[in-house]
Amino acid sequence: MGNLGPTELIIIAVVIILLFGAKKLPDMARSLGKSAKIFKAETKGLRDSSDDDAPAAQQPVQQPIQQLPPAQPQVQQQPQVAPPIEQTSQNKATNN
Template identity: 45%
Template sequence: MFRNALEPWHLLVLIVVVALVFGSKKLPDTARALGKSMRILKSETAAMKAQDPAAAPVAEEPSRTVSTAPGAPTQAAREEGAR
């Protein structure tokens, strides 16, 4: 149904209609405003993603075990000896 919906000549007609409706003087200002809006939208989206705790990866705590030489007391044995 929508095969080849936007062919090159469709885009050309669309550009001509937009130029006639807005005029050649307002087109650069409109494009500039649209670009600023897109930059603001991207920066706000990035800020929201950075603030969202659910979206941020959870940092795992490092394990408390310490690798020791063979025959040395383990972390559990050191904790028990400190009691």
């Protein structure tokens, strides 16, 4: 199942041409080539930077311990205010 013969490859090519059109295929191939070139440059850059960092990685570096923020933010509590006292009819009569 993993082996594709020339007949299968031709059929796949024809289907791709029918789906995407002959005009778009060169543009797609060009953009694919640019992407591969950028990918290779980035991986080479990562390898070069890791080679440069290798001597520095051998010597332990003391880094200051950083204080982490609390897991839950602290909410400032507002003072509790008692509800106003309602005057009853008896209190109104004594106040008059």
